Amino acid sequence: MNEVLQVRNLKKVYGSRGALYPALDNIDLDIEAGEFFGIMGPSGAGKTTLLNLAATIDRPTGGSIYIDGTDLNKMNEEQLASFRRNKLGFIFQDFNLLDTLTIKENIILPLTLAKVNAAEIERRGHETALMLGIDDILNKYPYEVSGGQKQRAAAARAIIHKPSLILADEPTGALDSKSSAELLQCLSYLNEKQGASIMLVTHDAFAASYCKRIIFIKDGRLFTELNKAGSRKEFFQKILDVLAVMGGDNRDII
């Protein structure tokens, strides 16, 4: 099995001298190719820090991250940008679609940046939109469509260039429960049928129950790990149990 993401001894400290605040402490993590992986934890546990570090938007204080065997510490700003462009896909809570572009243009953006030829862009754009069921809104602008459609468009943008790893940061946070379920089904589909590796950060147990494996972090440290066995409902129950044990922030449990 080859690992998409390897995290070794990861450490992140915020703040300047005098008022240091460790956000992540000694995290080790391996995500294999084709995994649907979840990270849970209460607010302030370091989930988003971990995601930002994996997303190469932020730099660790110590330790190292490998994506597809590449050490992120050894890359400079330019290289990281092109690495993000080619190897990573992002889905955010607030969609992060560009208002000035149509849904279609938003989806194909990563391909245009990679300078793929126009016919190929056209083909893949259509194919991806079809897969996510948004082919009928391609020529609309983000403000003309619903939140669920926006998030599926964002998902389409995240996978169109076939990245090694898709990073999803609370993707269901701004969606109603029906749209949430639809999106999560889309992600499962991408994971199972397309073999996409997904890292999902959430504190919503329902969303997390779609993952195959979940780690829980608390106060910057690994708390426990949970593997999916049995049905999604049983997995959901187990997640709730862990959250109850972990205490702290479980107010989002439905």
Next chain:
Amino acid sequence: MTLFSLTTRNIRKNMQNYSLYFVSMVFSIVVFYIFVSIQYNQQVAQTIGETTKTMLKLGAICVAVFSAIFMGYSNAFFTRKRKKEIGLYSLLGLQKKQVARMLFYENLVMGVVALGVGIIVGSLFSKLFVMLFFRLMGHFVQVYFAISPQAILTTAAVFLLIFTVISLYAYSLIYRFKLVDLFYAEQSGESEPKASPLLALVSIAAIGAGYVMAFHLFNNFNLYAPMVLALVILGSYGLFHSFIVFVIRRARQNSHRYYRGLNLISISNLLYRIKSNATLLATIAILNATTLTAMGMSYGIYQDINKAVDYHNPFSYVYWSNDSRDQAVDRVLARYPQNPLLHSAEISLISAQASMPGIDNMHLALVPESNYNELARIKGWEEVDITRQQDAVIVHSDYDTREDYVNKTVSLALDTQSKQDFYITDRRPCKLTNNTNTWTSMVLSEAAFAQLTKTQEPDSLRVLMVADQKNSQALTAELEKILPAYTWNAFYSEYMRNMEQRGMLMFIGGFLGLVFLLATGSIIYFRQLNEAQKEKLNYQILRNIGLSRSEIHTAIRKQLLYVFLFPLMIGIAHSWAALMALADLLVTDLVTSTIITIFVFTVFYYIYYLMTVKSYNLIVNSQR
């Protein structure tokens, strides 16, 4: 914490936002102060004439009016930008009255500080500009440093009035905001801009028609000038609202180019920017055109001085001669070896009423062929050779009339009874002698002229040419004592009068141009920074997707380049047409001065572009 200390804190914290506004404000005050201080300067008052004083006053008024408009605009921009902050104050329980008063104080404090700085800087530079002023007008005077209390008082009064009006406007703005609105972010996503091809065509046609009409201004200035302005201005607004949108939309349809790298982002952003900014950009294009035209014209007219004065005053001195005057003049000339006499000629003139095609009662100065040729040899004009007695050559240039009299017949009314017809075979585009003494002239054959002298005694005019005529102040002053007024004309006096007027025009044109440029530049700058704030999130998204900072920088540079370039290009086109039309109207050559003006303007404009890119980049693309 009192309202006033909150105010001063606000200013200090917002200083970074305000800095360019503040600098522009100080600059306007400096320029105004300099205008006023020149007006009140003792040395200047002794040298310049009434007209020049009036022009200075008008210049100062222009600066004040324009400063008021531009400061009002910037101020409204800032107040709007702080909507949220104002909303927060209201939410915390400050009354609208208090918030409004706070903004009022804020504006006033800033205005007073700018006024102080402006007057100090203005005083420091006033000597330099008085020197420049004298230099442009061709005077070489030892200038003393002087601070004029009147100038300070006038500046303070005018600008305090402007600040008060602007502050009152800011005050009223608060009352128009609703608390809910203040917290709503600006509506993101406008509908996709639509461009009507018809409007695009109409606007281009209007501008084209305006250009063509500009070259026929001399036919009927009062009718055509407003029409040209209306066509070009309306056309420009149409152009930005339709044609440019149309062009960008076309670019969007070419998927090979559109789907390439950053083009997708740049082009779509540009389209939105142009659409929401169309009115502003068109206004800027017109301001650019006005600035360029004003600067180009004043510079061109200043540059043209030698040619124009030489045309209107081809000889050093011209006077109606008689023996006693000639002797007196010769005695004076002999005392000034620094201006030795180069040429002297005596010509005979008969003035006559003529009816020409199109004009019935025209003054004509008649001169015999030999006299004309003598003058022509001095000035290097083409000589004439009239073979038939009924032929004549007309002497006038486009300055006088654009009518073409060649191959037409002129009828001279010599006395009440008889008329005599002459056939015009040719034209010499010059002026026979200096300004006050002659009008349009006509060269006759020796025989025909001799015939005329039988009924009318010719006047005798003496024409002198001295060396170094531009430095003949003493000689000219001496001659003025012995020659009665209105019987003579000196190149030197005319040259100095022109230097003063054109130098003045240059001074005012240059300064006003600078103020305009500053204001225009600031308006685009603030507008773009405002957009940068709104676009911050979008650039964050792009960076997450994997655009490097340098790529984002490139995208910003490209996008802003077009925002700056469109109004500049249209401004240049308009001013080029305007200046060429003016050159045609004034019969001068403005090409060189126009090119130099455009170049200088573009350099300053480019600096604004660079500053905007830098600030924009800092807002959307800074390292955290």
